[in-house]
Amino acid sequence: MGKFMTFVTVTSAFAASWFLTTPRFVWGSIALLVLMLIGAKYLSTLWQSANPNEWLLIIQNGKLKKAGVGLKALVWPTQTAVKFPSAIQRIEFSANNVTKEMQGIEVSGFAIWSVNREGDGPFRSYKYTQDGNANGNVQTMCESIVRHQIANHSMQDILTNRNTLRDEMKADLQKQLSGWGIWLETVEITVVRICSYSLFEDLQAEFRQDAHLKAEKIRLQSSLQISQSQQDTETQRVIHDNQQRLKRQTEDTAFYKKQCELESLKIIQAQELDLKKQQLEHDMNIKKLKDKLEIDKINNEFALKKFEEQLKIEKLMTPTNLQKYMIDQTKAIYQGLPLKEIKLNQYIGPEQTGNIASMLPAVGMMMQQNQELMTTQK
Numbered sequence: 577m578g579k580f581m582t583f584v585t586v587t588s589a590f591a592a593s594w595f596l597t598t599p600r601f602v603w604g605s606i607a608l609l610v611l612m613l614i615g616a617k618y619l620s621t622l623w624q625s626a627n628p629n630e631w632l633l634i635i636q637n638g639k640l641k642k643a644g645v646g647l648k649a650l651v652w653p654t655q656t657a658v659k660f661p662s663a664i665q666r667i668e669f670s671a672n673n674v675t676k677e678m679q680g681i682e683v684s685g686f687a688i689w690s691v692n693r694e695g696d697g698p699f700r701s702y703k704y705t706q707d708g709n710a711n712g713n714v715q716t717m718c719e720s721i722v723r724h725q726i727a728n729h730s731m732q733d734i735l736t737n738r739n740t741l742r743d744e745m746k747a748d749l750q751k752q753l754s755g756w757g758i759w760l761e762t763v764e765i766t767v768v769r770i771c772s773y774s775l776f777e778d779l780q781a782e783f784r785q786d787a788h789l790k791a792e793k794i795r796l797q798s799s800l801q802i803s804q805s806q807q808d809t810e811t812q813r814v815i816h817d818n819q820q821r822l823k824r825q826t827e828d829t830a831f832y833k834k835q836c837e838l839e840s841l842k843i844i845q846a847q848e849l850d851l852k853k854q855q856l857e858h859d860m861n862i863k864k865l866k867d868k869l870e871i872d873k874i875n876n877e878f879a880l881k882k883f884e885e886q887l888k889i890e891k892l893m894t895p896t897n898l899q900k901y902m903i904d905q906t907k908a909i910y911q912g913l914p915l916k917e918i919k920l921n922q923y924i925g926p927e928q929t930g931n932i933a934s935m936l937p938a939v940g941m942m943m944q945q946n947q948e949l950m951t952t953q954k
Contacts, residue, residue, distance in 0.1 A: 626644075630646065632648075633698055633699055665688070672771060673726035676730050677730060679770065684767040686766065689714060689758050689759060697758075731770075745765075
């Protein structure tokens with residue numbers, strides 16, 4: 577404040593020395609500008625701002641006027657501005673005491689706290705926690721309340737109901753720490769230990785026996801389930817094998833049946849083909865026989881007709897013509913026969929001189945001459 581007054585005095589003296597030689601309006605403008613600069617400089621000294629991780633408290637007459645994290649505000653000469661970190665704090669605690677059964681129990685855990693944002697909590701936190709021993713004080717308070725909780729609970733409750741112990745401890749701590757401007761974020765119990773080793777072993781005996789019995793039951797049940805599973809698997813395997821074997825046998829039977837049907841069909845077809853062939857041969861034989869009979873009939877009819885015509889001719893011929901005709905016919909007959917040599921024997925009685933038998937020697941001579949002629953031609 578003294579420096580500021582010195583600055584104002586020097587500035588005023590300088591302005592008065594120049595004011596006597598300079599027009600008044602000029603000096604008035606200069607004085608106004610100087611006063612504005614002085615006012616801006618003064619206001620800049622009143623401006624206070626906190627970082628985003630800092631609390632800024634504005635205090636006037638011992639009371640909190642304004643507070644906030646990262647706050648920016650004008651602080652007048654009658655007010656005081658203070659800053660302190662807004663980070664949360666973590667402390668660990670461990671305390672032991674005897675329970676209602678007079679058995680020693682040790683409880684360990686941790687607590688996390690921060691500045692209480694409600695009401696004048698930031699001002700209280702600044703007053704009571706900025707001496708550098710805030711965590712130690714909170715730790716001492718936690719241990720004290722833990723001892724109180726151990727003394728007022730049974731060992732069974734402490735060992736099995738940690739959530740209840742934690743909730744009661746948090747409620748008692750918050751009542752005490754609210755006056756310090758501290759907000760308790762959480763309290764956690766990490767370890768509960770029985771101080772007496774023999775007592776711990778005795779307590780564990782029941783659970784160990786139960787656990788051992790349970791483990792044996794589980795082991796036996798598992799063995800039974802494994803055995804049942806193996807038996808079921810083996811049964812399923814046997815059933816599957818039998819089904820596959822039956823399926824193969826069924827398929828083989830069906831294949832054999834099909835094969836027999838095919839063989840039977842082949843035999844039937846072969847028999848039908850053979851029957852058709854026999855029927856065809858039979859029909860052909862019958863046709864040949866009919867044709868032969870028809871030809872024989874025609875030949876017989878032709879021969880009969882020829883014979884009848886011959887008889888008619890013979891009836892009309894004279895004896896001489898008849899003999900000549902008989903010789904020509906005999907010659908034609910012998911020429912058509914497949915003979916190399918012909919011998920004729922004549923047996924003529926006295927009564928056969930006029931018959932055809934008397935003509936045989938002449939026919940024999942004619943046949944001999946005819947054969948010699950054919951040999952010569954060859």
